[in-house]
Amino acid sequence: MKQLFILLGIFAALAVVPFFVSSEFWLNAVLLTLYAALLGQSWNILGGYGGQFSFGHSLFFGVGAYSVAVFQVQLGVNPWIGLLLGGLFGSVIAVGIGFLTFRYGLRGSYFALVTLAFAEVFRIVSNSLWWTGAGEGILIELDQRAVMMQFKSLSHYYWLLWAITLVCFLTVWSLGRSRFGARLMAVRDNEDAAGAIGVDAFTVKLKAMALSGLFTGLAGVFYAQKFLYLDPGIAFGPAVSVESLLVPIVGGLGTLFGPLLGAAALHIVGEVAREMIGDAPGLNMVVFGTILVLMVMFLPRGIGGLGKMSVRNIFKGGK
Amino acid sequence: MNSAILLPSILNGTTTGALYALVALGLTLIYGVLHIINFAHGALLMVALYGVYFLYKLFGIDPYVSLLIVPPLMFCIGYVLQRLVITRASHGRDENILLVTLGLSIVIENLALFFFKSDTQVVDTPYGFEVVEIFGAFLPYPKIIAFVGALVTAGALWLFMERTDLGRSIRALAKERKGAQLVGINVPHVFAMSFGIGVGVLGIAACLLMPSYYVSPQVGQGFVLIAFTVVVLGGMGSFGGALIGGLIIGVVEAVGGLVLGESLGQIGIFAVFILILLFRPQGLLGHKV
Amino acid sequence: MLEISNLSIAFGGLKAVDAVSMSVPEGGLVSLIGPNGAGKTTCFALITGFHKPDAGNVKFCGEDITAVKPFKIAEKGMVRTFQIVQPFAGQSVLENIAVGAHLHLRDRQDALDKASSVAHEVGLGDRLEQDAADLTVAGRKRLEVARALATDPKLLLLDEVMAGLNPSEINEVIPVINAIRDGGVTILLIEHVMQAVMQLSEHTWVLNQGRLIADGPPREVAQNPVVIEAYLGKGMAERLEKEKRNA
Ligand SMILES: Nc1ncnc2c1ncn2[C@@H]1O[C@H](COP(=O)(O)OP(=O)(O)OP(=O)(O)O)[C@@H](O)[C@H]1O
Numbered sequence: 001m002k003q004l005f006i007l008l009g010i011f012a013a014l015a016v017v018p019f020f021v022s023s024e025f026w027l028n029a030v031l032l033t034l035y036a037a038l039l040g041q042s043w044n045i046l047g048g049y050g051g052q053f054s055f056g057h058s059l060f061f062g063v064g065a066y067s068v069a070v071f072q073v074q075l076g077v078n079p080w081i082g083l084l085l086g087g088l089f090g091s092v093i094a095v096g097i098g099f100l101t102f103r104y105g106l107r108g109s110y111f112a113l114v115t116l117a118f119a120e121v122f123r124i125v126s127n128s129l130w131w132t133g134a135g136e137g138i139l140i141e142l143d144q145r146a147v148m149m150q151f152k153s154l155s156h157y158y159w160l161l162w163a164i165t166l167v168c169f170l171t172v173w174s175l176g177r178s179r180f181g182a183r184l185m186a187v188r189d190n191e192d193a194a195g196a197i198g199v200d201a202f203t204v205k206l207k208a209m210a211l212s213g214l215f216t217g218l219a220g221v222f223y224a225q226k227f228l229y230l231d232p233g234i235a236f237g238p239a240v241s242v243e244s245l246l247v248p249i250v251g252g253l254g255t256l257f258g259p260l261l262g263a264a265a266l267h268i269v270g271e272v273a274r275e276m277i278g279d280a281p282g283l284n285m286v287v288f289g290t291i292l293v294l295m296v297m298f299l300p301r302g303i304g305g306l307g308k309m310s311v312r313n314i315f316k317g318g319k
Numbered sequence: 320m321n322s323a324i325l326l327p328s329i330l331n332g333t334t335t336g337a338l339y340a341l342v343a344l345g346l347t348l349i350y351g352v353l354h355i356i357n358f359a360h361g362a363l364l365m366v367a368l369y370g371v372y373f374l375y376k377l378f379g380i381d382p383y384v385s386l387l388i389v390p391p392l393m394f395c396i397g398y399v400l401q402r403l404v405i406t407r408a409s410h411g412r413d414e415n416i417l418l419v420t421l422g423l424s425i426v427i428e429n430l431a432l433f434f435f436k437s438d439t440q441v442v443d444t445p446y447g448f449e450v451v452e453i454f455g456a457f458l459p460y461p462k463i464i465a466f467v468g469a470l471v472t473a474g475a476l477w478l479f480m481e482r483t484d485l486g487r488s489i490r491a492l493a494k495e496r497k498g499a500q501l502v503g504i505n506v507p508h509v510f511a512m513s514f515g516i517g518v519g520v521l522g523i524a525a526c527l528l529m530p531s532y533y534v535s536p537q538v539g540q541g542f543v544l545i546a547f548t549v550v551v552l553g554g555m556g557s558f559g560g561a562l563i564g565g566l567i568i569g570v571v572e573a574v575g576g577l578v579l580g581e582s583l584g585q586i587g588i589f590a591v592f593i594l595i596l597l598f599r600p601q602g603l604l605g606h607k608v
Numbered sequence: 609m610l611e612i613s614n615l616s617i618a619f620g621g622l623k624a625v626d627a628v629s630m631s632v633p634e635g636g637l638v639s640l641i642g643p644n645g646a647g648k649t650t651c652f653a654l655i656t657g658f659h660k661p662d663a664g665n666v667k668f669c670g671e672d673i674t675a676v677k678p679f680k681i682a683e684k685g686m687v688r689t690f691q692i693v694q695p696f697a698g699q700s701v702l703e704n705i706a707v708g709a710h711l712h713l714r715d716r717q718d719a720l721d722k723a724s725s726v727a728h729e730v731g732l733g734d735r736l737e738q739d740a741a742d743l744t745v746a747g748r749k750r751l752e753v754a755r756a757l758a759t760d761p762k763l764l765l766l767d768e769v770m771a772g773l774n775p776s777e778i779n780e781v782i783p784v785i786n787a788i789r790d791g792g793v794t795i796l797l798i799e800h801v802m803q804a805v806m807q808l809s810e811h812t813w814v815l816n817q818g819r820l821i822a823d824g825p826p827r828e829v830a831q832n833p834v835v836i837e838a839y840l841g842k843g844m845a846e847r848l849e850k851e852k853r854n855a
């Protein structure tokens with residue numbers, strides 16, 4: 001219960017941010033942080049709570065993003081319906097891939113590589129289909145009306161994202177107090193032991209895939225509507241996959257607030273790095289890559305785990 | 320489709336495949352011994368390619384002469400990387416190694432991007448465009464040299480594993496970690512040697528590759544999944560498997576490109592990768608686990 | 609309640625379990641003993657679906673469950689524990705047990721309540737919030753039992769839950785197992801601690817090199833020369849080995 005109050009408190013505070021922050025720059029900074037938290041939390045459902053590390057989350061992101069864009073541009077489907085479709089397709093693709101990989105018992109690194117390979121397949125295919133705009137990408141026509149899920153004011157985009165992210169976080173909160181969540185974490189910690197006491201690991205993992213794919217797909221829809229442009233590299237390239245996994249790893253895997261913490265920390269570090277070393281291409285990725293290496297080496301439980309760790313444990317973690 | 324274009328494309332694919340095999344050899348060695356997947360393999364290949372490129376550009380050293388310089392340097396990089404970073408990262412989960420090597424590859428690639436910009440660089444050797452005709456296919460000399468070089472390297476590696484003390488230690492360690500410790504093998508050292516050799520082979524691959532290829536900060540990305548595919552196809556940890564797997568993948572890509580068009584050709588590779596992982600994760604030659 | 613017939617599996621050339629047939633009556637407390645490497649744990653793995661037998665079949669409550677998935681077998685009411693304990697490390701004792709309780713209880717609070725009462729039953733009541741990874745060996749063994757018990761099984765398969773415990777700890781566990789049986793759960797246990805086998809079980813089967821070599825009331829079985837040979841033969845071999853090495 002305490003967790004829920006803290007969560008709602010944070011989101012209440014986030015909801016009113018646009019009233020207090022007048023500069024576009026800062027509002028955008030908070031928006032991007034929230035967006036990273038959404039991506040990270042979606043990954044966290046599967047990776048943090050379920051122990052299945054995906055290297056190809058851009059697949060679900062891209063499917064969501066292309067769903068809203070293609071249906072809108074090619075068939076004139078309203079983007080609000082596209083939002084539902086994006087979430088649905090993200091989820092369906094995730095379940096499909098989960099079905100294939102988990103059915104054949106792929107775990108650990110193999111799972112990571114298969115998800116990555118699927119993302120690559122989608123990237124290559126979308127590169128050569130006319131209806132996805134192929135290599136040139138796809139442009140959503142500018143039409144700043146709320147019915148078209150396009151807004152004149154940044155704060156309206158912000159609230160849309162806020163709402164999606166809130167639903168995602170509430171879902172994860174409920175994992176901590178539901179049978180499904182208990183089973184998911186049991187599978188993560190020991191699949192055999194879980195099976196012995198009646199946990200159907202296959203189904204549990206598929207459900208986690210479905211949720212993870214759903215919210216990642218929604219993040220993709222948001223991206224498409226916010227930037228109104230997609231190409232195969234943006235949608236299915238490795239950048240989104242890396243961001244998705246980096247955020248919870250930095251903040252704390254398998255924790256409710258980890259992705260929020262990780263997103264904020266990464267954003268701050270990214271900005272500071274930019275101030276210090278300038279806006280050269282690739283440098284912020286150097287920083288993020290370094291953070292990933294150091295986190296896994298020295299703080300496998302993320303900065304969220306710092307509070308619970310004694311100095312001794314930190315050293316143990318570093319060994 | 321007629322055999323007049325099919326045969327040349329198969330031959331071409333075979334020579335490319337030999338290079339894939341060479342890249343995959345290092346990966347499979349590392350996997351076979353340490354049971355870890357080195358995601359930074361592509362990025363390290365890129366480093367080696369830049370090494371070859373700059374040796375040529377700055378000092379006029381021919382890529383084939385670089386065979387004396389780049390592989391030993393890559394070996395050292397690999398050795399140090401394993402001892403300083405990789406061993407400390409696993410915490411008992413192999414996914415952690417994957418994450419750390421992913422982080423490393425991000426760092427390496429983006430540093431390259433920062434220093435060298437995203438331009439594509441080539442070395443223009445006098446022999447780079449000379450071709451030989453074999454069965455109606457025109458194959459550039461460097462590709463043929465690379466093909467032979469890949470086979471020689473694979474053979475040498477095999478001999479090394481069979482005939483030298485270090486090779487025997489590595490194989491003992493690959494089979495049974497605890498037992499190897501008991502008979503007095505210095506496990507951390509042999510681990511790091513294996514990793515170093517795996518990365519050193521990348522140096523050889525780079526020298527053989529550079530005359531007929533190019534280098535850019537992202538060049539490794541293309542190789543990484545291909546190398547995994549080769550390794551998985553041939554059976555994780557199997558040398559012969561990597562060799563055959565590389566050749567198969569090279570041909571699949573070339574023929575796939577012929578049938579589906581250049582950009583879709585790679586689909587064939589990933590299709591092979593996914594199918595193999597799903598249905599025969601032990602590889603074509605591997606044993607059922 | 610449980611009937612296995614002609615169950616066999618080989619690993620490579622090694623026949624780990626070789627044509628084993630036995631049956632466990634409802635309400636009984638019976639045991640399976642045998643020297644190290646006899647194939648006892650493998651037997652459990654075959655019965656509960658962790659391994660697929662090369663031959664033979666398993667019937668539970670009249671239903672053929674050969675090679676059915678472990679979680680389905682658990683749903684039907686047969687649950688095993690692991691000789692090498694498998695806690696959900698990083699989760700508390702209560703959370704660990706609650707996973708078992710969730711088998712038949714959807715509601716989280718119900719499952720936690722059930723878990724707490726089971727924890728008290730097996731003597732873990734004072735360590736509910738402790739991280740399962742921080743338990744002592746004895747604690748982890750109890751956790752194994754508790755997690756299985758929380759699923760409300762009809763038949764419980766206990767694999768060496770007393771191994772590694774000191775005599776006073778063993779004396780604490782014996783009444784716990786008796787109490788579980790008195791609560792209506794049928795029990796089949798694998799045990800090396802003969803004192804426990806004698807005190808607890810009504811009937812025992814003896815496995816050696818994958819084959820059943822004897823069965824009957826524990827006291828009689830312990831007198832059986834074939835059984836003594838199976839155990840002592842190995843002991844003798846070991847002793848000779850040692851003498852040779854020391855010489
Ligand atoms: N998965 C496996 N693969 C190969 N061999 C196995 C496997 N599991 C068990 N064995 C072998 O089968 C034999 C029986 O092992 P098992 O663990 O069933 O014996 P056990 O009676 O439980 O012994 P203990 O009293 O030591 O627990 C042993 O020789 C063991 O090495």
Ligand SMILES: [Mg+2]
Nearest residue numbers: 648649650691
């Ligand atoms: Mg055993």
